[in-house]
Amino acid sequence: MRITCPHCGARDRREFYYLGAEDYLHRPAEDAAPAAWDAYLHLRDNPAGATRDLWYHEQGCGAWLLVTRNTVTHEILGVRAVDGEATE
Template sequence: MRITCPLCGERDRREFYYQGDAEMLNRPDPEAGDVVWDDYLHNRDNPAGVTRDLWYHEAGCASWIVVTRNTITHEVISTELASKVKEASK
C-alpha cells in the first residue's frame, strides 16, 4: 500500500506507524468518568469499508496524518495532516 504524505509525497506504508481510528483525536472530557475513558481507551470497531485512520510518518517528516481508505480494497482515498483536521473540528 502507498500513502501520500501531505508534506513528503507518496511513500510506502512501511514508513508509517498505524495508530488507529482517527476518532481518537476526539478525546473525552477529562472529567467524563471511568466508564467513558475505559471505552475510549480499550474498545475499537473493526469496520469493513471506508475508514479514517491515524498514521504517524515515522520514517519521514514525523507528521501525524489522517488517511481515509477502504479496508476491503486497500485504496487510499485521501490524506491530510491531523493538525488540520483537529483545527477544522474546533
C-alpha cells in the first residue's frame, strides 16, 4: 500500500505509523460526562468500506495525515494533512 503525503509525495506505508480512526480528533471537553470519555477512549466502530484514519509520517516529514481508505480493498481514496492540505 502506498500513501501520498502532501509534503513528500507517494511513499510506502511502512514509513507511516497508524494511530486509528479520526475519532481521536474529536476529543470531549475536559468537563464532559464520563460516558463521553468512555465512548472516546473505548468504543470504536469496525466498518467494512470507506474509513478515515490518522497516520503519522514517522520516517518522513513528521506530518499527521487523515487518510480515507477502503478497508475491504485497501484502496486509498484521499489523503490530507490534519492541518488541511489535500492530495489525491
